[in-house]
Amino acid sequence: MLGDIERILLDEGAILPRLEAMAAEISALYEGEELTVLCILNGSIIFAADLLRRLNLPLQLQCLHLSSYHGGTQSSGTVTFGALDLAALRGRHVLVLDDILDSGLTLQSIAQRLQQEAAPKSVRAAVLLQKRRKRAHAAAADFVGFEIEDEFVVGYGLDYQGRYRNLPFIGVLKRELYA
Numbered sequence: 001m002l003g004d005i006e007r008i009l010l011d012e013g014a015i016l017p018r019l020e021a022m023a024a025e026i027s028a029l030y031e032g033e034e035l036t037v038l039c040i041l042n043g044s045i046i047f048a049a050d051l052l053r054r055l056n057l058p059l060q061l062q063c064l065h066l067s068s069y070h071g072g073t074q075s076s077g078t079v080t081f082g083a084l085d086l087a088a089l090r091g092r093h094v095l096v097l098d099d100i101l102d103s104g105l106t107l108q109s110i111a112q113r114l115q116q117e118a119a120p121k122s123v124r125a126a127v128l129l130q131k132r133r134k135r136a137h138a139a140a141a142d143f144v145g146f147e148i149e150d151e152f153v154v155g156y157g158l159d160y161q162g163r164y165r166n167l168p169f170i171g172v173l174k175r176e177l178y179a
């Protein structure tokens with residue numbers, strides 16, 4: 001697996017202190033409130049595990065299976081939703097956790113769906129990564145771990161064709177593996 005990585009962008013030594021700071025920011029913003037964290041599977045699973053343990057807030061966790069990639073490195077342009085317990089989100093502060101903000105389609109779709117169907121008290125988003133690019137969809141994250149260049153990355157939850165999620169760092173996948 002390591003041989004498939006062109007270069008490491010962020011290792012745990014960089015990621016964990018950043019999550020500590022993000023968690024402090026989030027805990028301060030919601031101080032005195034209760035939160036529902038909506039973890040977007042599968043990509044956010046490791047980000048969520050590391051961030052949640054640093055949040056100093058009463059919270060509930062809900063996971064949502066959602067995908068906009070279907071095997072390749074380009075977004076398919078449609079988002080497939082798994083089951084979502086909308087009733088449990090009514091009147092709650094919802095913080096959506098996603099691994100990476102790319103075109104913005106995923107976050108825009110989920111924010112729209114929540115506002116239309118769940119009547120939450122608020123909806124915000126935290127992403128581990130945000131790509132430096134022009135976004136086709138009007139979506140912004142309230143909390144961003146790192147800004148990265150527009151390259152296809154894997155590891156720390158992010159996959160290519162289902163693999164590499166277990167790498168303990170974020171790295172750029174060698175182009176010849178998908179080009």
Ligand code: 5GP
Pocket residue numbers: 043068069075098099100101102103104105106107151152153154158159160
């Ligand atoms: P968006 O809907 O913002 O275009 O894309 C968000 C989703 O696309 C992410 O949740 C992630 O699953 C996937 N994605 C976008 N860029 C990358 C990338 O560089 N690497 C991987 N592995 N997935 C990505």
Ligand code: MG
Pocket residue numbers: 040041042043044066067099
């Ligand atoms: Mg994803």
